[in-house]
Amino acid sequence: MPHLAFPSTSLDGFKCETHCAVRPLAICGELGPAEHEEFERMAQHVRYGPKEALFSEDEVADSVYSLIEGIARLYKLLPDGRRQIIGFALPGDFLGMAPGNRYSFSADAIGAVTVCKFFRGPFLRFIENRPQMLLRMNDFATRELSLAQDQMLLLGRRSAEEKVAAFLVAWRERLARLDGVTKTVSLPMGRQDIADFLGLTIETVSRTFTKLEREKLIVIVPDGVRVLDPKRFDALAAA
Amino acid sequence: MPHLAFPSTSLDGFKCETHCAVRPLAICGELGPAEHEEFERMAQHVRYGPKEALFSEDEVADSVYSLIEGIARLYKLLPDGRRQIIGFALPGDFLGMAPGNRYSFSADAIGAVTVCKFFRGPFLRFIENRPQMLLRMNDFATRELSLAQDQMLLLGRRSAEEKVAAFLVAWRERLARLDGVTKTVSLPMGRQDIADFLGLTIETVSRTFTKLEREKLIVIVPDGVRVLDPKRFDALAAA
DNA sequence: AAGACTGCTTGACACAGATCAAGGACCAGG
DNA sequence: CCTGGTCCTTGATCTGTGTCAAGCAGTCTT
DSSP: OOOOOOOOOGGGGGGOSSSOOTTOOOOGGGGGGGHHHHHHHHHEEEOOOOTTTEOTSSSBOOOEEEEEEEEEEEEOTTTTSEEEEEEEEEETTTEOSSSSTBSSSEEEEEEEEEEEEEEHHHHHHHHHHHHHHHHHHHHHHHHHHHHHHHHHHHHHHHHHHHHHHHHHHHHEEEEEEEOOOEEEEEEEEOHHHHHHHHTOHHHHHHHHHHHHTTSSEEEEEEEEEEEEEEEHHHHHOOO | OOOOOSSOOOOGOOOOSSSSSSOOOOOGGGOOHHHHHHHHEEEEEEEETTEEEEEOHHHHHHHEEEEEEEEEEEEEOOTTTTTTEEEEETTTTTEOOOTTTOOOSSSEEEEEEEEEEEEHHHHHHHTTTOOOHHHHHHHHHHHHHHHHHHHHHHHHOOHHHHHHHHHHHHHHHHHHHHHHHSSSSEEOSHHHHHHHHTTOOOOHHHHHHHHHTTTSSSEEEEEEEEHHHHHHHHHHOOO
């Protein structure tokens, strides 16, 4: 059985309704109290410090993770060190599924991270005869796939300015789903991470931020940006 | 309920064992004879001519498709006409699932195509309480997602020459899974399609083919290439 | 057989974004 | 307060790939 990777979908619409040690773990769905308890017993909480690895590409994939707190970056490396970030994981996201028995990408913490960890075998055995959970997994996978395809369009066919604008718009929306709408978009990841996500260099990202600021579209603040002109902004990022 | 998109995974390992009007339809799995018949009754075969659209992005997604014969290109467009091909679908592939109730990309035939078409509602109702099929769907989605992530790495971080080489290697492997290993790799799609898949222009693709031929790595033949030096080739394409 | 059309290749040139290099802002530790 | 570190910005220059333009090879039509 394969593992799945859901790097960036916020599972917010699926918050676990029952009281739950693994609250943001959206995958648990509408389990009955007894099942729920069984499910919980399979989980263990783990904390990671800044830059610590949750797992690495090509490692044997023995666990799946639900992110509880903090942000993780998910990436693939080429042998010469070039890096492509394939997504940022937020609380509620589900990580670590992969086809075959090895992880297909690496994940590490940006800042402090708490996860809810399941061993793969018991987890798969638990869900395999529960259609509700399987449907939920399908739903997540479909969403992830669609996001990945959007990102392909961005990487293959958009200019640097469009990439940065689209990134900020999408990131703002994702945060809004978690925290509600805010004027300031916080960017916990560094410029290098943004560059590696957008297929650019750090210098180009930096210059593009500056350019957007000169054009009065954003204001750069510590650890984030304030969006001044959402309309003009969304137009730049438009699909 | 969402739709799923499995643009490029060959489902070859999952061929339907029972005799089946929709033979390459891998998703049917180990259904009992009665179930199998019910499943078949839901399907209808449809043929499309060259360049004909199976469905388009943003259309209401009323059907899902299993490709029986031929090749389709799956793509997204920007408002100004820039195109990103997100995958090529081969016989056995499953298409048309998307999050929400609209297709998230367009699909059209390259050459003649036959599909097995299911209306979305009945299809989802059929699978929703069959864990075997759901697991299979999950498996497909996971595989697709992993391929999409590989493609992000390619689009974001590889040079034109690496892109073309990696494409040829991957395409050869995909065809090998269907037709067995062949010396000549057939390329039913045009140069423009390859360019739009790799995030390049048609001129760059053409020049790169010529360069690989000058370097004695391939020979360009009508509708394909012959790979001369698989080892050096795989090295170029290496992850 | 000539013309028209489509798909592919090639050349000359331009430019977006990469590379190289330097310096500023901020913070933690001594 | 200085020191070293990390992260970010900016400038100067280079280059890989895009753009523009022309021409060739097939194939279809009449």
